[in-house]
Amino acid sequence: MLRPARPDPDKLASCRAALESELLAKLQQVESHTATGKGAAARQSLKEIDRRFGGLAAPRSVELAGKVELLPK
Numbered sequence: 001m002l003r004p005a006r007p008d009p010d011k012l013a014s015c016r017a018a019l020e021s022e023l024l025a026k027l028q029q030v031e032s033h034t035a036t037g038k039g040a041a042a043r044q045s046l047k048e049i050d051r052r053f054g055g056l057a058a059p060r061s062v063e064l065a066g067k068v069e070l071l072p073k
Contacts (some may be wrong), residue, residue, distance in 0.1 A: 023053055030064050039071030 026049050033042035046065055049057050 019053075019056075023049070023057060026052075027057065027060055027064065030061075030068070034064065034067050034071065037071060039068060039073055042068045042071065 026045060030042050030045045030049070033039075033045060042064075046061060046068060049061055053061075
C-alpha cells in the first residue's frame with residue numbers, strides 16, 4: 001500500500017492508442033453522416049460518443065454537435 005502499483009508504460013500507451021483510434025473512427029462516422037445529411041444518425045452517434053468517451057471527445061465532438069444541429073431533424 002505504501003508503494004502504489006505502476007502501470008506498464010507499453011500497455012498504457014497501447015491502451016491509449018486504441019482508445020484514440022476508436023474515438024477518431026467514431027467521430028469520422030459522425031462527419032460522414034453529417035456530410036450526407038443523415039441528421040438522426042449523426043445525433044445518435046454523437047450520443048454514443050458522449051456516453052463512451054465523455055470529455056475526451058471534446059472539442060471535436062462539440063464542433064460536430066454544432067454542425068449536426070444545423071441538419072433537419
